[in-house]
Amino acid sequence: MVKLFAIGYAGRDKEKTWEHIEELKEIGVPEPSSVPELYALSPSLIDQSEEISVVGNKTSGEAEIVLIFDENGDVKVTVGSDHTDRDLETVSIQKSKQICDKPLAKETIDLADIEDEWDDIKLYCDVLVDGEWQKYQEGTFASIIPLVEILNFLEKHDVPKKDAIVYSGTVPLINGFVYGDGYRCGIHSDKLNKTISIEYKLDKLKE
Template identity: 45%
Template sequence: MININVGGRNIVADPKRLLIAGYTGKDQESVKKHIDELKEIGVPAPQQVPMIYDLSTNLITTNKTISVIQEGSSGEAEVVIMKIEGKWYLGLGSDHTDRDLETVSIQKSKQVCSKPISTQFWSLDDVEDRWDDIEMRSWMIVDGVKKEYQTGKLGEFLNPKELLNIIEERGFGSEDMVVFCGTLPIKGGKFIYGEAFSAELYDRVTDEKIQLNYQVHILTDAEAV
């Protein structure tokens, strides 16, 4: 069960599916460039665009700390849409991923890391008409220093209805679910690893923000002791 807040109202969600959508940019030339950049660091090219990764719902968390097995993992800010009893809500999440394992299997690299999400959500119906103008930013905290990691607007991504049509066409069903809608390019094009991750969505029309902050705890490697 997941508790979220929408306009001061508490809603309990019980998602039956977690989907991570990748390569969801509207600008396909930029998507191709991103794929080529990933190939250069050993990440295999997707079999189709966009890719939809079907993961375990128990990865979803609102905890302020997640645990990982090695230093080579990092977050990525993503818009999250959540279907609860037939209605869609919009929030913020991080597709935290094991970057070493990503060169072997993208699916496995995502499955081994928790997926933090915000507790604050907006009704998708309320913001869908200004989706393109909502801003998203993220920061990595490295040795106590906050470094800007990603910045852009949701207009860079497929509209949520377009993405949901693709999800339906691929047979993922219509049950209550959580969908990560894609991420922005990383500044400088290189992953940064740190002790914490921070992100926000900002709606200039209402001057409202959704924020996400979490710490990264690296587990002790028993085989290295």
């Protein structure tokens, strides 16, 4: 059975990461027990459809590097969205992640094909607000802890090297949280001239 994990607080600039943690503490989000932090989630959350259902109006997407360790131990790279309930995040980060489906692209790239350009790969997210797409996140993998640190971190926490999906970090928000009606996330390799993206809308259930 495939296992699902998410790495939180994986920014490469540790000082900025701690500044962000302090900002979140001011709005009630508890401090993580470690930085980075690992969250184990239910694999049933993986969603490759074009719509996810959420409760209320305070959830938001987050573009993530996703590493997929297949049954042979080979590593694929793709993009996903660590969609999270921001209200529930003030109670429990783990629960806020577990309550929302995790959109995931169907297409992947072999890690070996992009490992030499890792820091230069682009990661972005747009948000749909009032029928218009707006830039929400934009950066490169260089904003996230290096690949070797990600792999060492996973090994330290006994994450299996087969049959595992790991949401492995994101880039900063441009203007803070936006609770939109949809999200469009992608990664782009200049070397391969290739973009992998997902786009999904929200079905907002009433509380």
